[in-house]
Amino acid sequence: MSRHESLNRRSFLQGAAAGGALLGLGLRGGLTFGAEVTGRPKPGKIGDFKISLAEWSLHKSLFAKKLDNLDFPKVAREEFGIEGVEYVNQFFKDKAHDSVYLKDLKKRADDHGVTNVLIMIDGEGDLSAPDKAARGQAVENHKKWVDAAAALGCHAIRVNTGNHYSKSDVADAAEACSALADYGVQHKIHVICENHGGPSSDPDALLALIKAVNNPSFGTLPDFGNFPKADGKYKLDVYDAIARMMPHAHGVSAKSYDFDEKGEESNLDFARIMKIVTDAGYKGWVGIEYEGSKLGEAEGIKATKKLLESLRGSEYRG
Secondary structure (H helix, E strand, O other): OOHHHHHHHHHHHHHHHHHHHHHOOOEOOOOOOOOOOOOOOOOEEOOOOEEEEEHHHHHHHHHOOOOOHHHHHHHHHHHHOOOEEEEEHHHHOOOOOOHHHHHHHHHHHHHOOOEEEEEEOOOOOOOOOOOHHHHHHHHHHHHHHHHHHHHHOOOEEEEOOOOOOEOOEOHHHHHHHHHHHHHHHHOOOEEEEEOOOHHHHOHHHHHHHHHHHOOOOEEEEOEOOOOOEEOOEEOOOHHHHHHHHHHHEOOEEEEEOOEOOOOOEOOOOHHHHHHHHHHOOEOOEEEEEEOOOOOOHHHHHHHHHHHHHHHOOOEEOO
């Protein structure tokens, strides 16, 4: 690493610790919290947070060409009253280094008063591949999205960590993720890992990877629902898993599936989760990611937003 790169890294990490909210972290005092975070939060008020919209909530419309990626910020603001957006690279796959396209997309977001929060990256290789060359290629493939995120004014990219690691063997994955995180630091972009299937949905494995990389800009994006199931039931304690991920979180994904007659999410205790999230000192973006089938995309987004808004500042009774 050159002296210039070292200074960039140090300045970025100092800035993240001092003013995380400016970079989208939303974390109180960087990555050190005074509050104890557990899967059984104490009664009290749920804290403040911002609501963003994950583009995947509209994937059916996007795949059907009823919506274009360039219009996503406008739709988020005008149809849903949401002022932060989380892109999915699948919907502008060949545009990572298209400066004209990215400038247009950023202008559209700016014109509608919408913050570009992050880009979710899929299909760019396995960062934990057993073959070193394959891992290196995956790192290179992801770098262009770091560049794109910086051009759009995002604070992070979400990556898939791959399928070839475990809580006792993270060396290869840590090597690749460290290289990508270092590149992200140079561009002031965080690299964050969602529980998104495979070992990433095992908190032990994901947190072992986070520890091995040991870079404050490399963190988690806890998703409320992406944990293994058997016979329709979660195989682990979702609330404990989210609580364990939160001290490293640079983003949060409010996954929703269905709602009861009271407007509560039928599968997950959103109040409990949001108390866990805000007890961790997180005040950043919480991205709506509706994946249900009973409501249409628009109705599911609105139901999730209404639920989140009702929880902000409300009393959690445990």
